[in-house]
Amino acid sequence: xxxxxxxxxxxxxxxxxxxxxxxxxxxxxxxxxxxxxxxxxxxxxxxxxxxxxxxxxxxxxxxxxxxxxxxxxxxxxxxxxxxxxxxxxxxxxxxxxxxxxxxxxxxxxxxxxxxxxxxxxxxxxxxxxxxxxxxxxxxxxxxxxxxxxxxxxxxxxxxxxxxxxxxxxxxxxxxxxxxxxxxxxxxxxxxxxxxxxxxxxxxxxxxxxxxxxxxxxxxxxxxxxxxxxxxxxxxxxxxxxxxxxxxxxxxxxxxxxxxxxxxxxxxxxxxxxxxxxxxx
Amino acid sequence: xxxxxxxxxxxxxxxxxxxxxxxxxxxxxxxxxxxxxxxxxxxxxxxxxxxxxxxxxxxxxxxxxxxxxxxxxxxxxxxxxxxxxxxxxxxxxxxxxxxxxxxxxxxxxxxxxxxxxxxxxxxxxxxxxxxxxxxxxxxxxxxxxxxxxxxxxxxxxxxxxxxxxxxxxxxxxxxxxxxxxxxxxxxxxxxxxxxxxxxxxxxxxxxxxxxxxxxxxxxxxxxxxxxxxxxxxxxxxxxxxxxxxxxxxxxxxxxxxxxxxxxxxxxxxxxxxxxxxxxxxxxxxxxxxxxxxxxxxxxxxxxxxxxxxxxxxxxxxxxxxxxxxxxxxxxxxxxxxxxxxxxxxxxxxxxxxxxxxxx
Numbered sequence: 001x002x003x004x005x006x007x008x009x010x011x012x013x014x015x016x017x018x019x020x021x022x023x024x025x026x027x028x029x030x031x032x033x034x035x036x037x038x039x040x041x042x043x044x045x046x047x048x049x050x051x052x053x054x055x056x057x058x059x060x061x062x063x064x065x066x067x068x069x070x071x072x073x074x075x076x077x078x079x080x081x082x083x084x085x086x087x088x089x090x091x092x093x094x095x096x097x098x099x100x101x102x103x104x105x106x107x108x109x110x111x112x113x114x115x116x117x118x119x120x121x122x123x124x125x126x127x128x129x130x131x132x133x134x135x136x137x138x139x140x141x142x143x144x145x146x147x148x149x150x151x152x153x154x155x156x157x158x159x160x161x162x163x164x165x166x167x168x169x170x171x172x173x174x175x176x177x178x179x180x181x182x183x184x185x186x187x188x189x190x191x192x193x194x195x196x197x198x199x200x201x202x203x204x205x206x207x208x209x210x211x212x213x214x215x216x217x218x219x220x221x222x223x224x225x226x227x228x229x230x231x232x233x234x235x236x237x238x239x240x241x242x243x244x245x246x247x248x249x250x251x252x253x254x255x256x257x258x259x260x261x262x263x264x265x266x267x268x269x270x271x272x273x274x275x276x277x278x279x280x
Numbered sequence: 281x282x283x284x285x286x287x288x289x290x291x292x293x294x295x296x297x298x299x300x301x302x303x304x305x306x307x308x309x310x311x312x313x314x315x316x317x318x319x320x321x322x323x324x325x326x327x328x329x330x331x332x333x334x335x336x337x338x339x340x341x342x343x344x345x346x347x348x349x350x351x352x353x354x355x356x357x358x359x360x361x362x363x364x365x366x367x368x369x370x371x372x373x374x375x376x377x378x379x380x381x382x383x384x385x386x387x388x389x390x391x392x393x394x395x396x397x398x399x400x401x402x403x404x405x406x407x408x409x410x411x412x413x414x415x416x417x418x419x420x421x422x423x424x425x426x427x428x429x430x431x432x433x434x435x436x437x438x439x440x441x442x443x444x445x446x447x448x449x450x451x452x453x454x455x456x457x458x459x460x461x462x463x464x465x466x467x468x469x470x471x472x473x474x475x476x477x478x479x480x481x482x483x484x485x486x487x488x489x490x491x492x493x494x495x496x497x498x499x500x501x502x503x504x505x506x507x508x509x510x511x512x513x514x515x516x517x518x519x520x521x522x523x524x525x526x527x528x529x530x531x532x533x534x535x536x537x538x539x540x541x542x543x544x545x546x547x548x549x550x551x552x553x554x555x556x557x558x559x560x561x562x563x564x565x566x567x568x569x570x571x572x573x574x575x576x577x578x579x580x581x582x583x584x585x586x587x588x589x590x591x592x593x594x595x596x597x598x599x600x601x602x603x604x605x606x607x608x609x610x611x612x613x614x615x616x617x618x619x620x621x622x623x624x625x626x627x628x629x630x631x632x633x634x635x636x637x638x639x
Contacts, residue, residue, distance in 0.1 A: 171365035174332050177352045178359045179379035179426070189382075193369045 030255075037061070037248035044244055060249035069224060070250050073232030077211060078257065080142050080228055084149040084210040085203045088157050091150070092202055093195070096161025097187065101170070114155035122152075126219060133220055140223045148220070149210045157202050164198025165191070200265035208258055229254050282342050282433035282466050283308045284329065289338035291324055298324055299490045302338065306468065311460050313469045315477040315513070316487035322470045325487070326436050329468060330359050342433065353382075358427035359436040362443065364419045366411040366426075373398070373407040376425040383430075397425040401455075417448045421455075428459065434466040441476065453479060474514050478502070486510050508628040511554050517585065519554045520596050524623070526550045531623060535592030537570065543619055545632050550623040557599035559620035562586070562612055569613035572596065577606050588612055 036044065037060055039053035047053050064070045099107065129148060138144035168191055176186035214230040221227050227235075229250075236247040289302040299321040306312050314322040327333040329340065331352035340348050347355055358379075366375050373394050374381070380390040398404045401421040411419055420440065427435055437456070441449045457480055460467055471477055477484050478498040486493040486501065486509070494506040498514075505511035511519050524531035530540040531550050541547055563569050572588040575595070586598045586606055598614060606612065623631045 169363060169365065171361045171363045172367065174330075174352075175359070175361055175365035175426075176367070176378070177332070178330060178357065179430075180353045180382040182351070182353065185382065190367055 033248050033251050036244055037252045039245060041243075041245045060245040061253070064246050064249045064253065068246065068250075069227075069232060069235070070253070072225060073227050073229045074253070076142060076226060077229035077254075080145045080149065081207050081210040081257075083142075083146040084153065085207040087146065087150045088153045088206045089161075089199060089202045091154050092157035092161045093199065095154070095158040096163075097165050097191075099158065099162045100165035101173075114158065117152075117155050122215060126215070129216070130219055138220075140221055140226050142226055142228075144220050145210075145213075145217060145228065148216050149206075149213060153206045153209060157206055160202050160205065161195075161198055164195055164201075167198075168194050204261055204265050207261055211254075211258060283344075284434060284466060284468070285339075285341040285344075286325075286329075287339040287341070289325075289328065289335060289340060291321070291328060291333070291336045297490060299328075302492060304485060304492070304495070306466060309464045309466055311467045311469065311480060311482045312485060313471060313477040313481035313483075314485045314487060315471055315474060316493075317513070318472055319489075320487040321490045322472075322487050323438055326359075326438055326468060326470045330357060330436055331355050356433045357436060358430060358432040358434075359438065360423045360427050360440045362439040364411075364423040364443075366419055366422055368411050371408050371410055372403060372414070372422050372425075375411065375422055376403075376429050378426065379430040393429050394425075397429045400428070401425050416444055417452065420444060420448075420452055424456075424459070428463065432465075434468065435463075437467065437469040439471055440469075441471075442473070456480060475516060478514070484514075486513060488513075505554075505622065505630055507630055508552065508554065508624045511622055511624075511630065515556055517557045517597055517599060519556045519622075520560075521552050521554045521624070522593055522596070524550055524553045530618075533570075533593060535570070535590070539616060539618060539621070541618055541621060541623065544623060547623055547631060549625040550631060551626045552624040553616075554622040554624060555616050556620065557585070557597045558601075559617045560596065560598045561615045561617065562598060562600055562604065562606070563615050565611040565613045567613045567615075569615040570596075572612045572614050574606050574608050574610045574612055577608055577610075579603060586612070588614065590614060 035051070035053065038056050038058065039047060040055050040057045040059065043053055043055060098104070099111065133139055133144045133148070136144075138147070172190050172194070173183070173186045176190045177183065181189065212230060213228075217228045217231045218234075221231055224235075233247060233250060233254075236243045236250065284304075284306040286302050286304040286306075289299065290297065291299040302325065304312075314325060316322050324333060328335050331347075331350065335348050339346055342355065367378065370378065376397055377390045377394045380393065394407065395404070398407055401424060403418065403421055403425060406414065406418060411422065414422065420443075423440070440456070441452050444452060453476060456469075460480075469476075469480060481498055483495060484498055484501055485495050488509050493513075494501060494510045496504070501510055501514045505514060508521065512521065522534065524533055524539075526532075526548050527538060529542060529547070530538055531547055531553055532538050533553070539553070565571065570590050570593065572590040574586050575589050576587040578585040581603060582601070584600045584602070584604050584606065586600065588596050588598055590596050596614065598612075625631055
């Protein structure tokens with residue numbers, strides 16, 4: 001804490017008040033999700049807007065886990081998200097490295113085209129994508145989702161990775177090459193370890209994007225055994241009623257992998273790995 | 281160890297030519313310094329020798345073998361970078377031993393070589409530290425350790441001292457000089473600092489806008505600069521240059537004074553006179569000399585720098601050995617030591633001096 005902050009308590013209070021306000025604003029929906037999930041079904045409406053249910057229950061969780069297809073949705077989502085994250089990061093790292101380090105014909109054109117793909121509203125291309133996937137015979141397969149998600153995430157992930165590579169001094173690779181490395185060895189032994197924060201961020205970003213995607217999953221998957229979690233969630237809405245308690249419990253469970261993932265990668269995100277490489 | 285030859289080397293980026301007609305023969309064990317202002321192409325030339333930059337045309341040979349298209353790793357040359365370029369995720373020992381790790385040398389040998397280099401450079405106690413835990417001078421030493429550990433055919437230094445403070449720079453300069461005496465290896469050193477060039481080099485190569493201006497020993501360049509650029513670039517403080525008109529057996533200064541230059545064969549093309557600050561004597565203001573008024577006086581203890589305004593001639597800088605009691609506003613007489621004067625033609629060339637002439 002800086003000296004000037006100590007001298008102005010009003011400023012400190014104001015700063016924390018702003019942070020608290022923001023956190024309450026952002027986290028309240030999550031709190032409500034948890035609250036409904038632990039409220040017995042019969043009390044959802046009678047309890048109204050009470051901040052904590054008059055009766056606590058885990059029965060919604062039990063029901064979701066053992067009486068619905070939630071586990072199947074969950075594992076489908078996990079396969080799709082991990083697959084997409086891994087594939088996208090692999091391609092994005094390669095492309096980002098090339099954009100960052102090499103000059104080649106058509107580089108600007110390729111970057112422009114990649115940017116253009118990010119400008120279309122997804123709704124416009126849903127029909128053609130459906131047609132293509134159907135033609136490939138991949139409807140109702142997890143593979144189709146991985147392919148589509150990977151294709152859509154690569155441009156942004158590439159730009160992300162490129163900026164991380166740009167942040168690593170070229171001198172390091174050149175020093176490695178002078179030390180006897182081939183370019184690939186230099187990449188593997190020197191650059192890659194320094195890019196871990198970047199890889200972590202990209203993996204996390206793509207994973208969450210794939211984890212919560214609904215539109216394509218809804219369109220390309222219609223069979224229950226290949227449904228991903230966001231689509232599966234809709235099955236809690238039946239023609240005559242909505243099973244709020246179970247739906248919220250499922251939502252809470254779905255948050256777990258995202259949280260775990262970010263806890264796992266956050267230490268890479270905050271580390272200043274390249275400090276000390278060059279002067280300063 | 282190696283002899284390095286550059287034959288008619290040129291480099292262009294697209295249509296922009298950054299280096300041309302570079303011919304240089306560097307002997308085994310020689311310490312050559314490439315010096316010049318920023319943008320003169322000296323770093324590019326060094327990177328071409330390293331193999332980090334392709335050579336546009338010409339031949340680059342090590343020990344008589346053409347190396348133009350050989351990869352950096354196969355040239356067996358070590359390089360110390362201006363930014364040090366230490367691997368941030370490896371400790372000092374691994375940084376220094378990295379080249380041996382890549383070559384898959386035996387672990388014990390690597391360990392003993394790292395220990396030895398650590399001892400030479402005073403890093404023995406820091407071998408387990410990461411680069412970010414080192415000071416600038418220590419990082420510089422690690423970078424040098426990384427180069428010497430593998431006993432390469434030649435060393436390249438790319439402005440290695442420019443990120444250090446003045447005191448440390450002098451210390452590391454000595455260290456590099458000692459290293460060269462000890463290893464007797466071929467070294468090529470790039471700097472924009474002419475003091476580093478003069479103190480370290482066996483031979484200096486002065487570059488300007490992509491051309492070699494002159495190659496020679498430090499004293500050669502100081503005493504016999506080939507042109508006005510070299511004359512003004514080498515030597516500190518900078519040489520004074522004043523306009524003159526040619527006369528028989530000498531030149532006429534702008535204030536009408538005739539300066540006899542008997543040691544020069546021909547002054548017929550002279551348009552400018554160059555004289556180093558240390559080659560001007562301060563004499564009695566009433567003596568037969570250039571009349572001047574001191575503008576700024578710097579007392580350095582060992583020397584006194586006087587920035588004087590000469591009547592009809594303009595500002596001239598004078599460096600006098602020892603401490604003389606001059607103050608701003610004092611009237612001075614300045615006398616040019618004619619045998620040490622240089623004259624330049626309109627195209628900046630130095631007019632030939634008699635080789636027997638005094639220095």
